[in-house]
Amino acid sequence: MIAFPDAVGRLAVALGGSPAAKFAASALVEADALGLPRFGIAMLDEWTADAAPVPTGASPQAISWVDASSCFAPLAVASATLDVAEAARQFGIAAVFLHGVRGFGRLAPFVRHLADAGLLGIAGAEGPPFVAPHGGTRPVIGTNPLALAMGQGSDRVVIDVATSTATMADIRNARASGTPLPDGIALDGDGRPTSLATDVAALLPRGGQVGSLLGLVVELMAGVAGGGRGDPKGRGVFILAFDPVRPGEGVDWNAKLARLKSDWTNGGGHWPRGGRQSAQAVLEDDFAQRLDACLARMTGQPGR
Amino acid sequence: MIAFPDAVGRLAVALGGSPAAKFAASALVEADALGLPRFGIAMLDEWTADAAPVPTGASPQAISWVDASSCFAPLAVASATLDVAEAARQFGIAAVFLHGVRGFGRLAPFVRHLADAGLLGIAGAEGPPFVAPHGGTRPVIGTNPLALAMGQGSDRVVIDVATSTATMADIRNARASGTPLPDGIALDGDGRPTSLATDVAALLPRGGQVGSLLGLVVELMAGVAGGGRGDPKGRGVFILAFDPVRPGEGVDWNAKLARLKSDWTNGGGHWPRGGRQSAQAVLEDDFAQRLDACLARMTGQPGR
Numbered sequence: 001m002i003a004f005p006d007a008v009g010r011l012a013v014a015l016g017g018s019p020a021a022k023f024a025a026s027a028l029v030e031a032d033a034l035g036l037p038r039f040g041i042a043m044l045d046e047w048t049a050d051a052a053p054v055p056t057g058a059s060p061q062a063i064s065w066v067d068a069s070s071c072f073a074p075l076a077v078a079s080a081t082l083d084v085a086e087a088a089r090q091f092g093i094a095a096v097f098l099h100g101v102r103g104f105g106r107l108a109p110f111v112r113h114l115a116d117a118g119l120l121g122i123a124g125a126e127g128p129p130f131v132a133p134h135g136g137t138r139p140v141i142g143t144n145p146l147a148l149a150m151g152q153g154s155d156r157v158v159i160d161v162a163t164s165t166a167t168m169a170d171i172r173n174a175r176a177s178g179t180p181l182p183d184g185i186a187l188d189g190d191g192r193p194t195s196l197a198t199d200v201a202a203l204l205p206r207g208g209q210v211g212s213l214l215g216l217v218v219e220l221m222a223g224v225a226g227g228g229r230g231d232p233k234g235r236g237v238f239i240l241a242f243d244p245v246r247p248g249e250g251v252d253w254n255a256k257l258a259r260l261k262s263d264w265t266n267g268g269g270h271w272p273r274g275g276r277q278s279a280q281a282v283l284e285d286d287f288a289q290r291l292d293a294c295l296a297r298m299t300g301q302p303g304r
Numbered sequence: 305m306i307a308f309p310d311a312v313g314r315l316a317v318a319l320g321g322s323p324a325a326k327f328a329a330s331a332l333v334e335a336d337a338l339g340l341p342r343f344g345i346a347m348l349d350e351w352t353a354d355a356a357p358v359p360t361g362a363s364p365q366a367i368s369w370v371d372a373s374s375c376f377a378p379l380a381v382a383s384a385t386l387d388v389a390e391a392a393r394q395f396g397i398a399a400v401f402l403h404g405v406r407g408f409g410r411l412a413p414f415v416r417h418l419a420d421a422g423l424l425g426i427a428g429a430e431g432p433p434f435v436a437p438h439g440g441t442r443p444v445i446g447t448n449p450l451a452l453a454m455g456q457g458s459d460r461v462v463i464d465v466a467t468s469t470a471t472m473a474d475i476r477n478a479r480a481s482g483t484p485l486p487d488g489i490a491l492d493g494d495g496r497p498t499s500l501a502t503d504v505a506a507l508l509p510r511g512g513q514v515g516s517l518l519g520l521v522v523e524l525m526a527g528v529a530g531g532g533r534g535d536p537k538g539r540g541v542f543i544l545a546f547d548p549v550r551p552g553e554g555v556d557w558n559a560k561l562a563r564l565k566s567d568w569t570n571g572g573g574h575w576p577r578g579g580r581q582s583a584q585a586v587l588e589d590d591f592a593q594r595l596d597a598c599l600a601r602m603t604g605q606p607g608r
Contacts, residue, residue: 062395062397063395063397091367091395092365092367093366093367093397094397095397120524129567133568134573134574135573135574136568136571136572137571137572138571139571140567140571140573141568146521150524150528150529157520157524159520159521161513161514206513206514207512207513207514207515208511209465209510209511210465210467210510210514210515210518211511211514211515213463213576214518216568216576217426217450217452217463219564220452220454220561220564224454224557225424225546225557227550227557229560229563230560230563240397244528246369246531253528253529253531256527256528256533256534257524259533260444263433263444264437264444264520266442267436267437267440267442267443267444268436268437268439268442269437269438269439269444270437270438272517272520
């Protein structure tokens, strides 16, 4: 077993010890602690000793583009998030577009950092074509999650929603276990609904037309404006942040957020918090052994 | 009958003849030409001769807030859109948040203007609580549309999607005509599904959870960060734009957009264009008479 802060601390050192390294390490370990190992330290499989340093501009820019194809992706996304927070504080609003991004984990920890900084943060990621348009028959866009976070403490909101009914990993798992898929998840190679994982050629958008259009919004932002679409080296990711405090005005958006949360939960809704592992969490032996193996490979030294 | 440009021209003069007046006039007349009279010159019912001029800053701001409660709403939204386009060209990215906005029509013409200016434009509008959260029983947020536009010509995309299954106007129409509602549209005062328009106490989110979360995104942007939520004088509206051209780089986002459109339509998807009336359109006598009546009231002179 290993305590959450210890795991984060050891991984942060192996990633270079920078603020971005600590942030990336925390995001990855958190996914494992939340029981989402596909988005956790499994990402370290793509780490290489010769990964390029993350490109950063000489000074903050309100809008910028980053080619992350030579970088370790979680570090690149963490670094871009730190940069966009600084730029949003300086300019009021800022955005960064990354392309060539390999597996980086979940969006939630990155937008949550922007909320911690007092900003409203929005991010989205496009990816390889697995999902058909609403009413369509063939895959065109990725599972394209959108995330938003604002606020602190118990009123904080962290939305992190995929725009497809399932992920390709879900399909692979169903294929491996021989489990039939629920209705309305996927299409076969002829564009017909299928519940056989072995026949899946396309996933369906979540919630029909509205999920399809939201997936298209993410594709237009991260894939077209951000330049990620069709890049064989990785995904397109956008991160946008702005400071909701109006200069010279006393409007308290925190109070409006608290009231909205209260209305939402009193109306029977679930207030999304995006998951966060407490610093007191302890991870199991299986995780500790996987982390040791990763660190040994990264540092060239046997694990402790 | 009246030709589209003539109707726009006459209304623009009555609204003061400014660029914002021409833009607002075009947006309203277009809705009537598209057969959406609820979003057209019916908005002029809220025009008053003593409406305040639309507040504009001395110089473009990357992020700004506008109290539109004393303004004619379509003019305020048009003026804010023109301002955000100028600010986005200057700073690379910009956003404006309006609150106290009365009926202004559709979002599509406003984001389309940003696309015409070579920008990617996003807008959203929150409103009175008619829509329940996913899984909930009582109304908490508005029908909260989100819109996005980019590109020009045949590749242009204009998304304009409501996050509810229906509008309160749909419910009023069904109530007036005694028509039963389709399943999955609405809840009664006890939070149970209903098909009786007279029993409707809440609309349902479009597409279940994903539509509910998208409605919440719009509420957080326009209602919390923008300050519109709970303002009895009107809605919260946000308009955000950025310039997707990277300084010093040759990446052609127009080519990526054209390719995405081709992939989307070849995959069986509908490429959303948000409706646009051709300049050759002719509006019917009924519209011409309603316009005459509006103009007579606005100018204090009998219609021609």
